[in-house]
Amino acid sequence: DTAVSQTPKYLVTQMGNDKSIKCEQNLGHDTMYWYKQDSKKFLKIMFSYNNKELIINETVPNRFSPKSPDKAHLNLHINSLELGDSAVYFCASSQDLLGEQYFGPGTRLTVT
Amino acid sequence: AQSVTQLGSHVSVSEGALVLLRCNYSSSVPPYLFWYVQYPNQGLQLLLKYTSAATLVKGINGFEAEFKKSETSFHLTKPSAHMSDAAEYFCAVSDQRNGNKLVFGAGTILRVKS
Numbered sequence: 238d239t240a241v242s243q244t245p246k247y248l249v250t251q252m253g254n255d256k257s258i259k260c261e262q263n264l265g266h267d268t269m270y271w272y273k274q275d276s277k278k279f280l281k282i283m284f285s286y287n288n289k290e291l292i293i294n295e296t297v298p299n300r301f302s303p304k305s306p307d308k309a310h311l312n313l314h315i316n317s318l319e320l321g322d323s324a325v326y327f328c329a330s331s332q333d334l335l336g337e338q339y340f341g342p343g344t345r346l347t348v349t
Numbered sequence: 350a351q352s353v354t355q356l357g358s359h360v361s362v363s364e365g366a367l368v369l370l371r372c373n374y375s376s377s378v379p380p381y382l383f384w385y386v387q388y389p390n391q392g393l394q395l396l397l398k399y400t401s402a403a404t405l406v407k408g409i410n411g412f413e414a415e416f417k418k419s420e421t422s423f424h425l426t427k428p429s430a431h432m433s434d435a436a437e438y439f440c441a442v443s444d445q446r447n448g449n450k451l452v453f454g455a456g457t458i459l460r461v462k463s
Contacts, residue, residue, distance in 0.1 A: 241392075268449065278437060280393075280453040292448040327392060334449045337383065340393040 240264050241341035243328050249347045250318055258313045258344045260328030268292075269311035270329040270338060271303060280327070286311055287334055318348045351376045351442045355454035363462050368412075368427040370457045372440030375421065381443040382423045383451065384414055388436045396438075399423060410434070435461045 241262045250256050262269065270293075271283040284303045285293040291303070300316045315322060325345050329338040356371040374380055381400050385393040397408025404416040414425045423440060440454040 270450070272451075278387075278456050280439065280451075280456075282450040282452075285448045285450060287448070293450050295450070329393075331449060335381075335445060336449070337395055337398050338443075338449075338451060339395065340385075342392040 239342075241328055241330055241339050243326075243341040243344050245344060246342065247345050247347075249349065251349055252318055252320060254318050255314070255316045256318060256346070257315070258326055258328075258346070260311045260313070260341060262309055262328075262330040262339075262341075264330055264332075264339065266330040266336070266339075267308055267333050268331045268336070269305065269308075270331075271311065271313050272327045272329060272340075274325040274327060274343070276324070284311075284313075292334070315346075318346075320348050322346060323348045351380070351444050351452045353440050353442050353452055353454035355438075355440050355457050357457055358455065359458045359460065361460040361462060362430045364432055365429050368425070368430045368434065368459065370425040370438050370440075370459065372414075372423045372425065372454060373421050374423060374440075374442045376442055378446065381445060382414075382416065383441045383443065384408065384412070384423075384425050385439045385441060386410075386436050387439065387456075393439065396425070430459075430461045432461050432463065435459055 268287045270285040286305045289305045325343045328341040331338045352375045384396040399416045407413045441451040
């Protein structure tokens, strides 16, 4: 069973479109995260949620909006996509705000 | 602010040789430190973690790392490299005071030659 899953795995879209990436964890964790890995493989946190409450919003454009319908899900919605949004987006989860993080397989977003 | 520096963006070793991947950190509080491995087109897998217990930490796949406070280092080692170890390795420090966010180094690509 996949612990942290993301859909879709690949997403190709045009500039200006709106798209969503979904993340689900079946580990019973309280905390979930979104990270962005750019073309140089540099990983940076975007958001984190703990018990459905936003904890970290790391200077991300407001075109990005996370939504946590419940503790097991953290979705990422992106409006008005730009070329610079092309990257691999990773979801992660941890037991709580102190635990190690487990990562999903990533979603490769390509904006053309 | 916390930061991580990984020395060497590429490391090449022969199969059976020692693997040493370097990581130095900066943190104003006792750090939690991690090594993750990323195989091509895959997510990140936790190799090992240091959380202020034993300074020598053993992880999966025969890897280990030693926390040295005096050197602010957390280098990753493996006595004998296997071809399957070829991947990219990321060192990270977590900011427990700021939502447990992970601050990553730039990564080191490990190549294993036969």
